Amino acid sequence: MSELEEEYRLDYFEEEDFVRKECTECGDFFWTRDEDRRTCGEPPCEDYQFIDNAGFDGEYSLEEMREAFLSFFEDQDHERIDPYPVAANRWRDDVLLTQASIYDFQPLVTSGQTPPPANPLTISQPCIRMQDIDNVGKTGRHTMAFEMMAHHAFNAREDLEDPDQYAYQGEVYWKDETVEYCDKFFESMGADPEEITYIEDPWVGGGNAGPAIEVIYRGAELATLVFMSMEQDPDGEYEMKDGNRYSKMDTYVVDTGYGLERWTWVSQGTPTVYEAVYPEMIAFLKDNAGVEHTEEEAQLVHRSSKLAGHMDIDEAEDMEAARDNIARELDVSTADLEALLEPLEDIYAIADHCRTLAYMLGDGIVPSNVGTGYLARMVLRRTKRLCDNVGVDAPLDELVDMQAERLGYENRDTVRDIVRTEIEKYRETLEQGGRRVERLAKRYAEEGEPIPTEELVELYDSHGIQPDMVEEIAADFGTGVDVPDDFYSLVASRHDSGQPFEEETEDEDRFDDLPATDRHYYEDQFGTDFEAVVLDVFEREGEGAGDGDASEGEPVYDVVLDQTMFYPEGGGQPADRGALTTDDTTVQVEDVQIRDGVILHRTDEPVGKGDIVRGNIDVERRRRLMRHHTATHIVIHAAREVLGEHVRQAGAQKGIDSSRIDVRHYERIDRETRDEIERVANEIVMENTSVQQEWPNRHEAEEEYGFDLYQGGIPAGKNIRLIHVAEDVQACGGTHVRRTGDVGTIKILNTERVQDGVERITFAAGEAAVEATQRTEAALADAAEILDVVPAEVPETAERFFEEWKARGKQIEDLKEQLAEARASGGAAGEEVEVGDATAVVQRLDADMDELRATANALVEEGKIAVIGSGADGAQFVVAVPEGVGVNAGEVVGELARKVGGGGGGPPDFAQGGGPDGAKLDDALEDAPEVLRQVRNA
RNA sequence: GGGCCCAUAGCUCAGUGGUAGAGUGCCUCCUUUGCAAGGAGGAUGCCCUGGGUUCAAAUCCCAGUGGGUCCA
Structure with a gap:
């Protein structure tokens, strides 16, 4: 074969x-x-x-x-x-x-x-x-x-x-x-x-x-020797x-x-x-959960494990059949065997899961709703359920720590902290979910129906509640649930939206013949002027970047030089801007990209192939980018110092006015913590240590600094470029200032949670930091001026104003009611008409809805039908009818509102409506007695 | 990265375009030797923010903020 x-x-x-x-x-x-x-x-x-x-x-x-x-x-x-x-x-x-x-x-x-x-x-x-x-x-x-x-x-x-x-x-x-x-x-x-x-x-x-x-060897697959030597090839x-x-x-x-x-x-x-690998932990868990066996039971467990080992039960569905077979061979009932084995199985799984968690969290994975963080969360919650199930009451952070200690991790305090935070989150989810299920169970129990599958899927998908938990609670309320066999595929079917297809930007091989551009932006990060030969120019139709001088639809040009100081977009640092000048013309560089080592300068006008050009870079822009780039390294270093070693970059974007980094962390960053990060960052700035670059062998670099080097991605190649900023070392391709002091100052502008477990820190460096601070201060000063207090008193004053504003709202409400009562009892302005046995008051009152309602209520209290119209905003009506009077308020309002071009409705005793045509309000009110009589007779 | 769910009284939550609610807690009074409790009354609110639709939005739509959850 x-x-x-x-x-x-x-x-x-x-x-x-x-x-x-x-x-x-x-x-x-x-x-x-x-x-x-x-x-x-x-x-x-x-x-x-x-x-x-x-x-x-x-x-x-x-x-x-x-x-x-x-x-x-x-x-x-x-x-x-x-x-x-x-x-x-x-x-x-x-x-x-x-x-x-x-x-x-x-x-x-x-x-x-x-x-x-x-x-x-x-x-x-x-x-x-x-x-x-x-x-x-x-x-x-x-x-x-x-x-x-x-x-x-x-x-x-x-x-x-x-x-x-x-x-x-x-x-x-x-x-x-x-x-x-x-x-x-x-x-x-x-x-x-x-x-x-x-x-x-x-x-x-x-x-x-x-x-x-x-x-x-002896029935066990102990090794696999793979000789990887082929690749997929249709003609292979x-x-x-x-x-x-x-x-x-x-x-x-x-x-x-x-x-x-x-x-x-x-x-x-x-x-x-498990017994071979974690003997101590299993002994501990058994003891903690109070799992004890008689001599006879221990024998049974031993023989059963041996049999299970022999069986081919790689699939969970095979488990039940296998369990039956084993029970038969041991001459006990399946139920008895299960009762004996299940606690042990849970304990084995707990030991294994704790080791898994120790690896994951020890290696810096932060629980989250995405990526590896989600996997860690799943394992943690599963482990917690197993502990509860078998009656292990030792805190999970302790159990994970037992494994972390054995595996030799040094960040054990952080690991425990993460576990505790996660457990607390899970507890809250369960508590909230439990209440939700109770409400549902109660409702369906009253209707005498089981909780439908649809609700079950919703509970799991949107609220993370396992079906077995629903089952338990439903039973407490005397109803059931229908858990279909294909439950998880039902959940999956809610997610099967079309896969977002990867856009393959097939780059033409037109650059293949061109040599890699000589890059001078590393050897002289401060160089801004250079001379170069134009190797080639490509015209591109209608791709003018909207933000440059070339408007959309205009052709743009990709200029390839033999050497350049222009920094191409990369590593979260935007491309340089600037100009290329020949003897005849000057063209603007609006974007710079790198493709297979060839740097493309996108310009608004062409230059001649073979020309010698002078390039100069927009210095102001570049300097701001450099400050922000160095500042990014400083901020992430400060964040690690303040939040812990697990902090890792999850993305970054440098800019002119501000930059941002996303860091993995398991808690929200509060204002105090944020201030602390800012303080540490500025300390590094003030230390004014030098910023160094070097190109060591990648494996030596990994050996010395670990994979934390790769905060911003993994570069290829034998040697990699490292940037040292104070004690921080990162593989980085960006341009940096000479000393940390050149950053000037760092101001954290905002922290927000972009995903669970990922915090975004937005900050500004250098002049951008000063500008940002000035903007904030201006806003505060404006607010202070409006309140006519000094800035320091703004919070207190704002609070006082807000409180007063609320109190006045309440007072106005009270007064309106009093006014309405006074009006109703005074019997003043309104026109009284007889409608059958009842008296109706038709009145125009140019006030807001609240006042109309209060007045109508007051009239009803007196036993009168109220028809109130307002011209305050278009035309609005409130009609209220006392109990026992055969007039439908909703119909009356509907009729009146139609006359002013609108509609309305409400319950028979109290209705509201209106329309845009305020000029017809008086006509409508004049017709009101007639409308009342018609509605009464209907 | 994508999907879904949630945001209303201090807390837990109802609320189906038409006068913002319940339970609990809070305040006052009463019953009681005290505790626990019971009875009567009262106050709770920018219904998360900003737009839009509508005569009318807590409610429908869009965006934002904050939280939850599932999947890759």
Whole structure:
């Protein structure tokens, strides 16, 4: 079946007397030293062999196993690399979490654009796989958090014409050595070589593919050896199992994965992986939740775990069937077994989830409604529910801290703080949601109906309330709910709006022949004038940027020079403006962009190809941008100092008058905190330390400063540009002032929450800060002048005025009522008419609605029908009728309002209406008695 | 990044274009030895902000602000 069969005929297998066999169960091909072996050894073809029968020469803890692996490969000339964060989006933008060690080196290293930090290397990389979340705790082997131990080698073909096009050259090692290393490592652990099988299992993923080998020992898949060597290619010579065609690449990469938890588990032979990996935490949780077992029960649990381990229950739906089978085999009822196992499953899951949270929060993920923050929130809430469910009453921040401590994080106080804040938020959500459900349940219970599915979806989608919680509360109120099986797909269907399509701006290859422009804005960040040769000019139709001199529709020109000082838009810094001058003409530069190293100066008029031009940059604009750019570094540094180390940039935009940065933080920034950030920022300005740039090797830079360098994105290349501002170091391509003092001053203008967990800080630097302060002061001064007080007294005065204004409103209301009563009892102005047995008062009163209503009410109190008209704003009527009089006020108003070109209505005893035609008001009132009589007779 | 939901008395919330409500808390009085409680009366409000539609907007529409939630 394998088209890649040849790929697996390794010299190493030959030398070591391996034989290739076909599994009698699944038909896969595998390699073994055991002539008599029939199956590939992987469940379900075979059961776990290692439970109660540990596989190595000793028991290893997680830490011991990790060390054993890394030092083994160090002895084999691999360099040990520190693990990367679990938040993979800190160095790549296509994934959220690190799910394998190779993620650390995608896409720049695997494609050969940048060199690996070492070659070959070994690493134990923490990973998180959310897709396993439902299985955690239940199957005995799934964990959401795990470490993937690995050895990697990055190779490039040796027969290339231009080997230097890749960041690494030649072959380090390939398949034979990889299998040999794996074999040797097993040997070093005291495994029996006869029992190891190597299954042929081609690998496909993410546009790449290659032969791969699964390594099975005692029924457990302990390693996967992937030989990434092909890329998707419609004309490729290999067809892989995904149905696509692939061809060989110039680079080929050894990608291995050894599950640390699995190895630890096999070394101990415990029934579940959890007991091998977190024994202390599980003991603590059991004790805390009061889970105790008799000798007999403990035996049952043990045997059940063993059986569960054997079963192929990767899918949650299989769980119930598996549970039934296990119960039958143990000769107990499924219900009894579940009652015994469920608390344990919860405890296992809690331990795993806490480790997941420790990784996520320890690596600086802030809970939020977006991205990795959302995933962290989901895990946290799930963990909290599990704790409540099983009766663990230890605070969650303590549990997470237990794992964080073990994992060696130094920001544990912040992690605990985040957990506490999140738990508090969740508590509020639940409380609010609970009340909402109670109201609903009460309403539906009264109607004797169950809560409909639609409400259930709404509760979950808009309010985060799980259906089981609704079920519980509904039961308390004596009604039910209908939870459909496809509940979550119903929720999903509310979201299936059309995917926003990516706009592919296919850039013509017209720049391909042009050399990369010489950039002089780094070597002299203050240079503003230069000479250059025009290499080419491209005309673009009708793309005049509305903000420049060229109006829309006019043609614009992209001028390419051999060298420039113009800064192209990038890293949140807008492009420079300025002019290009030849002997004949001066053209305005309205925008500057960079494409594959070629800098385009967009101008309103053309210059001649081959001309020599003088360029000069709009100095004022550039200086303001530089101040703001340096200030941005200062502000984020100050924010980290004040808010904590977890603070990270989530976006930034520099400007002329103000700039903004978005930072990840788990709380709102209040005014006091904001003032503190501003104070620290200005302290850095006043220290007036120098601002330095350097171009170190990227891996050395990462080594020294960590991934916090990449606040504003990940640059490509062997060397990266670093900017040092006081103690802050960032990879940055922008232009900066020489010393922090050159920023002048920093004024924070505003903080707002752009998303949950993301705060936007808007600030101004230098002259822009002074201007902003002056604007604020002007507004205050104007307000003070209006109130006729000094500025300091504005708040107090404003409050007093506001209070007085409210009091007067109330007083006016009172007076209107009194006035209305007086009018009604005085019987003065109105014309009284008889309508059947009742008396009606028809009156014109040019006042507002409130007064009309009050007057009408007062007349009704006297037992009279009130018809009041006002010409204060168009024509308005109020008609009120005492109880027991057969006149419908709504109809009367409708009739009257029609006469003034409008409409009206209301209940039969009190109606309002009106129309725009005020001139006809008196006519309408004159007709009122007639209208009253008609309506009465109707 | 996208979708959805919410904003009304100190608090929790009703309110279907037509006179802003309930429960609780608050104030006063009464009953009671005290506590708990009960009875009677009273005050609660820029109905988040700004536009628009309408004779009329707490209510409908748009934008903003603040909060919540689901998904990728």
